[in-house]
């Protein structure tokens with residue numbers, strides 16, 4: 222569904238993207254879920270069509286339009302595998318932005334140009350086995366060497382982590398300095414000492430390559446540092462606004478898609494001599510769901526509008542994520558209920574959606590952390 226935020230050219234883009242997703246991605250979703258991997262050709266094909274660079278400057282091969290990228294994240298839900306959407310989303314929406322906003326010109330040319338073509342796949346490595354929500358407590362260490370840095374440590378739960386070509390990663394460059402002692406690096410995955418220790422099995426996002434990684438005496442050049450030394454924590458926080466917006470857009474779009482298919486089911490499935498959608502209790506489920514989806518959509522679009530106008534809506538992005546990512550879980554749960562036993566079977570797609578959406582209130586900052594940030598910005602709380 223569109224809003225006045227999106228221009229006619231975005232709707233033209235939406236139509237052609239939708240056709241691509243319906244014809245080229247959705248028919249393969251089951252196969253990729255089973256294989257636990259999205260083929261590289263998906264990245265190169267989407268790169269060839271310009272879909273991976275929508276928000277990036279034209280000089281790197283992009284389209285310079287964040288709203289078009291927002292359309293991409295909404296429409297990707299139609300591929301019926303959130304794992305596919307997650308791998309594309311992590312590359313386009315959370316790894317490459319660090320290089321765009323904080324990287325040097327050399328780094329942009331080296332990673333954004335092939336990244337936008339889909340010839341290189343990126344990942345963002347922040348979370349560690351002992352540090353998730355508490356980003357500042359990571360222990361991966363980068364020590365200065367004569368002509369670069371030596372990195373030791375580990376990362377976990379990293380989307381694309383098991384198959385990336387480059388990783389934007391957070392490391393402590395001065396452990397004594399807390400928030401101010403963290404820096405960002407971009408590292409090629411063929412660097413000696415970079416090891417994928419495990420590809421992780423998950424509740425959902427089955428097609429996504431989620432990795433656990435170890436870095437052992439990994440020597441990287443001085444120019445692997447992204448932006449200024451000691452500014453990593455602030456770069457991470459800066460990136461969260463866009464990441465949370467993308468998660469909100471995807472959540473609203475998923476909720477709408479699953480509810481729409483369930484409306485059709487409720488009109489056809491009969492019990493006690495009538496369509497189940499005629500029972501008031503079921504009809505009212507839909508009234509509630511439709512209302513919450515609209516609320517999530519307009520809150521998310523409100524934040525998106527602020528973002529494209531150049532504001533930094535930290536609190537509002539947390540609100541949109543908090544609301545939309547919980548809402549999609551509730552909507553899919555209710556839809557599964559409406560499908561009855563068929564909802565529990567794999568063939569209807571609801572079971573996969575149910576597994577896939579559960580990550581939304583966890584990834585990109587949990588519900589509890591969203592509430593910490595929102596209340597903290599109101600002068601309350603204090604744990605963080």
Ligand SMILES: Cc1cc2nc3c(=O)[nH]c(=O)nc-3n(C[C@H](O)[C@H](O)[C@H](O)COP(=O)(O)OP(=O)(O)OC[C@H]3O[C@@H](n4cnc5c(N)ncnc54)[C@H](O)[C@@H]3O)c2cc1C
Nearest residue numbers: 345346347348352353354378379380584585586587589604
């Ligand atoms: C499928 C998947 C993909 C992911 N992809 C990536 C990725 O690409 N890159 C990356 O860096 N990370 C990634 N993550 C990690 C994700 O961001 C973290 O899982 C998330 O931030 C939570 O961290 P944690 O799992 O360590 O939980 P913890 O931080 O251990 O939290 C456990 C519980 O305690 C609560 N809690 C913690 N602190 C507080 C507090 N102050 N107040 C109240 N409650 C609190 C949390 O809300 C949560 O309920 C991914 C995770 C998953 C599951």
